[in-house]
Amino acid sequence: MVPKVLIVCLGNICRSPMGEAVLRKVAKDRDIDIVVDSAGTGAYHLGEEPDERTTSTCEKSGVPISHEARQVQDKDFYSFTHILAADTSNLNDLLRKKPEDATAEVKLWGSYLDGKSIPDPYYGGIQGFENIYQQCVKLSNAFLDTLSGAPSASL
Numbered sequence: 637m638v639p640k641v642l643i644v645c646l647g648n649i650c651r652s653p654m655g656e657a658v659l660r661k662v663a664k665d666r667d668i669d670i671v672v673d674s675a676g677t678g679a680y681h682l683g684e685e686p687d688e689r690t691t692s693t694c695e696k697s698g699v700p701i702s703h704e705a706r707q708v709q710d711k712d713f714y715s716f717t718h719i720l721a722a723d724t725s726n727l728n729d730l731l732r733k734k735p736e737d738a739t740a741e742v743k744l745w746g747s748y749l750d751g752k753s754i755p756d757p758y759y760g761g762i763q764g765f766e767n768i769y770q771q772c773v774k775l776s777n778a779f780l781d782t783l784s785g786a787p788s789a790s791l
């Protein structure tokens with residue numbers, strides 16, 4: 637079965653659309669078949685394009701990015717195999733929303749690598765976006781390693 641992965645942050649304009657774009661690109665480069673989308677726990681930015689700083693950071697590294705912000709829905713807990721939270725606050729919100737018979741695995745994305753959250757870069761400068769870009773690349777590889785059964789690059 638092709639893994640279907642939903643990356644989740646708060647606003648779905650900074651971290652999760654970047655995570656979605658990076659995971660899709662890293663998987664493509666590694667020739668791994670995967671479906672990726674992203675969503676937010678909040679509804680503040682519905683329908684918006686990713687933050688300009690997220691877009692420029694991705695494009696500078698040749699990572700295509702295109703997304704319209706949306707909020708997590710109940711059906712996501714059944715249609716995705718994995719729902720990966722950017723930070724622990726996002727994870728707690730997801731676990732509160734998660735229906736009892738949900739089929740998706742809901743985890744902190746960082747749990748595949750070092751247990752760390754992806755910090756919210758919204759109120760900071762461009763360096764924060766560069767930093768989380770590098771984090772998304774590492775997290776993408778760590779997650780894909782677990783799918784292919786390869787030893788984690790972090791070990």
Ligand code: 4NP
Nearest residue numbers: 645646647648649650651758
């Ligand atoms: P994101 O960043 O959760 O990574 O998309 C944020 C975007 C917007 C806001 C907070 C975080 N906001 O408060 O509007």
